[in-house]
Amino acid sequence: MAKELKNLTKRSEDYSKWYNELVVKADLAEQAAVRGCMTIKPYGYSIWEKIQEELDRRFKATGVVNAYFPLLIPKSFFGKEAAHVEGFAKECAVVTHYRLKVDEQSGQIVVDPAAKLDEEYIIRPTSETIIWNTFRNWIHSYRDLPIVVNQWCNVMRWEMRTRIFLRTSEFLWQEGHTAHATGEEADARARQMLKVYGDFVEGFMAIPVVRGVKSETERFAGALNTYTIEAMMQDGKALQSGTSHFLGQNFGKAFDVQFLDKDNKPQYAWGSSFGVSTRLMGALIMTHGDDNGLVLPPKLAPIQVAIVPIFKSKDDLDKIEARLQPVIEGLRTKGISVKLDNDDKKRPGFKFADYELKGIPVRLAIGSRDLEGNTIEVMRRDTLEKMTMSLDGIVDRIEALLEDIQRGCFTKAKAFRDAHVYECNSYSEFKERIGDGGFYLCPWDGTAETEAKIKEETQATIRCIPYAYSQENLGDDMVSGKPAKYRALIARAY
Amino acid sequence: MAKELKNLTKRSEDYSKWYNELVVKADLAEQAAVRGCMTIKPYGYSIWEKIQEELDRRFKATGVVNAYFPLLIPKSFFGKEAAHVEGFAKECAVVTHYRLKVDEQSGQIVVDPAAKLDEEYIIRPTSETIIWNTFRNWIHSYRDLPIVVNQWCNVMRWEMRTRIFLRTSEFLWQEGHTAHATGEEADARARQMLKVYGDFVEGFMAIPVVRGVKSETERFAGALNTYTIEAMMQDGKALQSGTSHFLGQNFGKAFDVQFLDKDNKPQYAWGSSFGVSTRLMGALIMTHGDDNGLVLPPKLAPIQVAIVPIFKSKDDLDKIEARLQPVIEGLRTKGISVKLDNDDKKRPGFKFADYELKGIPVRLAIGSRDLEGNTIEVMRRDTLEKMTMSLDGIVDRIEALLEDIQRGCFTKAKAFRDAHVYECNSYSEFKERIGDGGFYLCPWDGTAETEAKIKEETQATIRCIPYAYSQENLGDDMVSGKPAKYRALIARAY
Numbered sequence: 001m002a003k004e005l006k007n008l009t010k011r012s013e014d015y016s017k018w019y020n021e022l023v024v025k026a027d028l029a030e031q032a033a034v035r036g037c038m039t040i041k042p043y044g045y046s047i048w049e050k051i052q053e054e055l056d057r058r059f060k061a062t063g064v065v066n067a068y069f070p071l072l073i074p075k076s077f078f079g080k081e082a083a084h085v086e087g088f089a090k091e092c093a094v095v096t097h098y099r100l101k102v103d104e105q106s107g108q109i110v111v112d113p114a115a116k117l118d119e120e121y122i123i124r125p126t127s128e129t130i131i132w133n134t135f136r137n138w139i140h141s142y143r144d145l146p147i148v149v150n151q152w153c154n155v156m157r158w159e160m161r162t163r164i165f166l167r168t169s170e171f172l173w174q175e176g177h178t179a180h181a182t183g184e185e186a187d188a189r190a191r192q193m194l195k196v197y198g199d200f201v202e203g204f205m206a207i208p209v210v211r212g213v214k215s216e217t218e219r220f221a222g223a224l225n226t227y228t229i230e231a232m233m234q235d236g237k238a239l240q241s242g243t244s245h246f247l248g249q250n251f252g253k254a255f256d257v258q259f260l261d262k263d264n265k266p267q268y269a270w271g272s273s274f275g276v277s278t279r280l281m282g283a284l285i286m287t288h289g290d291d292n293g294l295v296l297p298p299k300l301a302p303i304q305v306a307i308v309p310i311f312k313s314k315d316d317l318d319k320i321e322a323r324l325q326p327v328i329e330g331l332r333t334k335g336i337s338v339k340l341d342n343d344d345k346k347r348p349g350f351k352f353a354d355y356e357l358k359g360i361p362v363r364l365a366i367g368s369r370d371l372e373g374n375t376i377e378v379m380r381r382d383t384l385e386k387m388t389m390s391l392d393g394i395v396d397r398i399e400a401l402l403e404d405i406q407r408g409c410f411t412k413a414k415a416f417r418d419a420h421v422y423e424c425n426s427y428s429e430f431k432e433r434i435g436d437g438g439f440y441l442c443p444w445d446g447t448a449e450t451e452a453k454i455k456e457e458t459q460a461t462i463r464c465i466p467y468a469y470s471q472e473n474l475g476d477d478m479v480s481g482k483p484a485k486y487r488a489l490i491a492r493a494y
Numbered sequence: 495m496a497k498e499l500k501n502l503t504k505r506s507e508d509y510s511k512w513y514n515e516l517v518v519k520a521d522l523a524e525q526a527a528v529r530g531c532m533t534i535k536p537y538g539y540s541i542w543e544k545i546q547e548e549l550d551r552r553f554k555a556t557g558v559v560n561a562y563f564p565l566l567i568p569k570s571f572f573g574k575e576a577a578h579v580e581g582f583a584k585e586c587a588v589v590t591h592y593r594l595k596v597d598e599q600s601g602q603i604v605v606d607p608a609a610k611l612d613e614e615y616i617i618r619p620t621s622e623t624i625i626w627n628t629f630r631n632w633i634h635s636y637r638d639l640p641i642v643v644n645q646w647c648n649v650m651r652w653e654m655r656t657r658i659f660l661r662t663s664e665f666l667w668q669e670g671h672t673a674h675a676t677g678e679e680a681d682a683r684a685r686q687m688l689k690v691y692g693d694f695v696e697g698f699m700a701i702p703v704v705r706g707v708k709s710e711t712e713r714f715a716g717a718l719n720t721y722t723i724e725a726m727m728q729d730g731k732a733l734q735s736g737t738s739h740f741l742g743q744n745f746g747k748a749f750d751v752q753f754l755d756k757d758n759k760p761q762y763a764w765g766s767s768f769g770v771s772t773r774l775m776g777a778l779i780m781t782h783g784d785d786n787g788l789v790l791p792p793k794l795a796p797i798q799v800a801i802v803p804i805f806k807s808k809d810d811l812d813k814i815e816a817r818l819q820p821v822i823e824g825l826r827t828k829g830i831s832v833k834l835d836n837d838d839k840k841r842p843g844f845k846f847a848d849y850e851l852k853g854i855p856v857r858l859a860i861g862s863r864d865l866e867g868n869t870i871e872v873m874r875r876d877t878l879e880k881m882t883m884s885l886d887g888i889v890d891r892i893e894a895l896l897e898d899i900q901r902g903c904f905t906k907a908k909a910f911r912d913a914h915v916y917e918c919n920s921y922s923e924f925k926e927r928i929g930d931g932g933f934y935l936c937p938w939d940g941t942a943e944t945e946a947k948i949k950e951e952t953q954a955t956i957r958c959i960p961y962a963y964s965q966e967n968l969g970d971d972m973v974s975g976k977p978a979k980y981r982a983l984i985a986r987a988y
Binding site for chain 2: 030032033034037038039040041042045046048049065066067068069070071072073074075076077078079085090091092093094095096097098099100101108109111120121122123130133134137143149153154156158170172345
């Protein structure tokens, strides 16, 4: 079994296969019996819970409150915002009936044709429409604004090509929706939430991101501006990890959400929305994972320290456990999650491989000889480095080690990312190199034509106009030769 | 506006109307634009979050792990367990298509007939079928058992008559699903979770419940036994507040979930399931609410203490806030949630009424005169009692007061409940009195015929065979006159 665990395809052999295998072998998730949908297994879900908990805390610190809106959206709602319908009302699950019955002839369960709905419902692909329809009843005066609500929920988009966590028909996410008295305020909220996302993904998930603004083509359907954080996976491809949108008055007008301003004049409400999803699980796996399995930054790890006692007899185990007791208590007092794995049905070698596969940041092993020498073996998952440490002061050292691993995960990922960001002013060079992955900073004339040409010819897309790179002295667009308006970040993406 | 807030129908006038009004006026939830569905508003949702958080903690302490299974269930799955299909596959939302398109003639958005699914999907009304289908791949050996998973999610049942929180087409809940090597263990888990529910609802929500076992008729579809907690609302009607089910091998057999036992022999897995839902919000409102609005037991209250400063000038307010600062910090240090409401656009009278309506357990008011006297006005929501307290030692006194309110809510509800539980051995007396509400402990012959007759003639149902009441010296069934097998708890119910 330990051998089977180790039997993971190497990233260098087939990155895509490595990912698919790791998701299943590390017990994160699996394909469900429903087309394009996944089952998130307990271990995977416990990581998602960590993400949720921390994000929810950060949201609430900015004044976000949670609520819950219906799963189903009347079909007619999608027609109300012109751009939105194009983007979302197409590939989606449609509820047409509300009853099954047993067919008298065949004895089979069939849809009851008498129970056809007058108007079909769509399972929400995103909730702007139903929420703005609700806002109409909540907003009458400027005193009712701003509204800053969020829901944690499931959504559904009927994707043709699916991949666990990255693109599934059903996925879990949070969607924040806000309404404001002014456009400045709505736009500021969208930017603020992008900052929350960026800080969270870098500070908690140890994934470096590029912050920027989307091109018009890549904007959220119905938005005036979409802000994004883009992470680089180990194959050099981009993964959009979170977006926020300035919606202008588009939904306010589409759903007739008006309020009386301070001068008692009617105005349409301004909006923003923002979301991250279980896609972040994919970013996590593909940023930190290695050929031995998952690597979890400590802040995300449901178990931060696994302890494997090596024992031949019950007496040995008792002695080891007695010595470990204060260590475990000391760690827990510091808020560190510890698992003591004294299961005698599994061999230590199996346990080591399993904890590696699952990405547990620190693994301790201790046998009778260690006990005599007052030492313990410490392995850090990120570097696979083994150390022998004295049991004296071990609690403080492990605490420091966890902090070091958290930093190390980010530093390593950032070094990789930075080494694969290139300035590129030549389209022929771009076409030559894009197959190797990486982020390319290229002069762009700002037109959708150029953008479409790049996408068609290279399968790469403009990920964003990045904030962090200079937008001066751009020269000419590498494709059209016209004067460039932006330095765009271009990459192939998940 | 304060007047409008107060304009709540009295319970004695129309209990049902009082409930409907209170749900909306206290900002808990409202009817959505989707038939039979609700929007849970931020204030209502913040109470639901308190329920979730505490229950989740208690579940995990018993070894429950969370996971996520698909929203959609293939239609054919429902046919596999005979009793289950009867109970659940009838009134449900059916997904038949996966695409919309714009109709070229009308320009309207229509369902694309070309995108018809080969097999329809049902939006989960409960997830036993899809989860047991998944268990088949998870369970091979007795070493894989037990499995104790739970999910927090939305479910949908196409209810004809709906009422916010009590019976809606979509609702939020948790559903736990477990698999075991023996029937004893599965049954013990079902009983254990009922104990968790009972302890939680009484200890945290301050709602007294009767624990017991359901009659065969009232069992969960597919279960061998259903355990229940039944609460009494202020109109004397019962509200089933949580159930757990011993499923025997029914789903193990239906979905062919077999494992090799210690003797290497194949066995079907044994199961249990358990759930509570946003119905608990209804129980909360109808147990504790009064003619002034919601009454929240402190453990459930998102805001436990609201402080209203009474001031005429900015200078007054500054002085009051300065004096309150250490009080607020002291309360927060004790983990008590405090809101200082210094909004000068609303009058104190409005705030008082609003906090009463929203059920905030303790409301403090303090003006310049109080400051001179070093006192503060304290109102407890449960009794509406007003007290003047010294500011010295106020933090400890408020902490004690919150504990007293928590106890008081339970004591009051239990006294009401106990005063409305009657032993009744005569069917004519039962028929006369059932209209007044209350729980009736009646001798029952154990037959479905008698049960059906009672339901038909009185709209009352056997809520459970209660554990806490003597099952000896029962005499004869009050309806059939045959020897009674049980003393059943009979009541009209939500």
